[in-house]
Amino acid sequence: MIARADFIEGMAKGLAVLESFDTERQRLNATLAAQRAGITRAAARRHLLTLAHLGYLETDGSYFWLAPKVLRFSGSYLASARLPRVIQPTLNRLAAQTAESFSAVVLDGDEVVIVARSGSTRVLAYGLHLGARLPAHATSTGRVLLAAMPKARFNAWMKGRELARLTAHTTVDPRKFKAVVEAVREQDLCVASEEHELGVHALAVPLRNMQGHTVAALNVVAAPQRLEARQMQRDLLPLLLEAARELRPLL
Incomplete structure (x- = not known):
């Protein structure tokens, strides 16, 4: 915890306004930004204008949207962070072997974030780009990372949570979802079939370091017309497990 005297409230509010932009709401006015950031409309307006002045937002005078300058943060992270640099060659090799799409993902609150991704000639799923944020409960990587939590921490994560239904196959019942995560914990792998996106x-x-801590999740996606879930486990699971073993001393 940070000492109250060290906490800069204005910075926290500004970042909350910046984070209020997402794929659901690409353009916000002061009223919408205030609602999403949990601050007053007047404060939201000042933060929006300041961020626009600094070049992080663009505006037509009423609505605001993200400017390319915000990519400086993600670009700096991807260029300097050790995890993506260590994992990327392995993802490229797996993609070359199979022509499938592989990703390395970390957990950030309610979502998983793709921090490294292989190139692939097959575009299978919407939004699987570098830096994409996906709901943890509906993704194979999210479930692996949730299963890696101590049970008490996972129960706290689940407390009072409503799981959004993204497709007709998404597990949204809390008891069923807890059972799914428990199965992932026991099997040390996860298959998610059309729960985040149809088709x-x-x-x-999991990707673990030498201390046995899960630091990320490694996954592969495939269309069902090419690979059924059982066939995917048979053909691709050995490759994922071997990659995880190779990466462990590097993480």
Whole structure:
């Protein structure tokens, strides 16, 4: 915890306004930004104008949207962070072997974030780009990372949570979802079939360091017309497990 005297409230509010922009709301006015950031309209307006003045937002005078300058943060992270640099060659090799799409993902609150991704000639799923944020409960990687939590922490994560239904196959009942995560914990892998997006199967395994801590999840996605879930486990799971073993001393 940070000492109250060290907490800069204005910075926190400004970042909350910046984070209020997402794929659901690409353009916000002061009223919408205030609602999403949990601050007053007047404060939201000042933060929006300041961010626009600094070049992080663009505006037509009423609505605001993200400017390319915000990519400086993600670009600096991807260029300097050790995890993506260590994992990227392995993802490229897996993609070259199979022509499938592989990703390395970390957990950030309610979502998972793709921090490294292979190139692939097959575009299978919407939004699987570098830096994409996906709901943890409906993704194979999210479930692997949730299963890696101590049970008490996972129960706290679940407390009072409503799981959004993204497709007809998404598990949204809390008891059923807890059972799914428990199964992932026992099997040390996860297959998610069309729970985040129709027409897409995903298989994920944990990436652990030498201390045994899960630092990320590695997954592959495939269309069901090419690979059924059982076939995907048979053909691709050994490759994922071997990659996880190879990466462990590097993480």
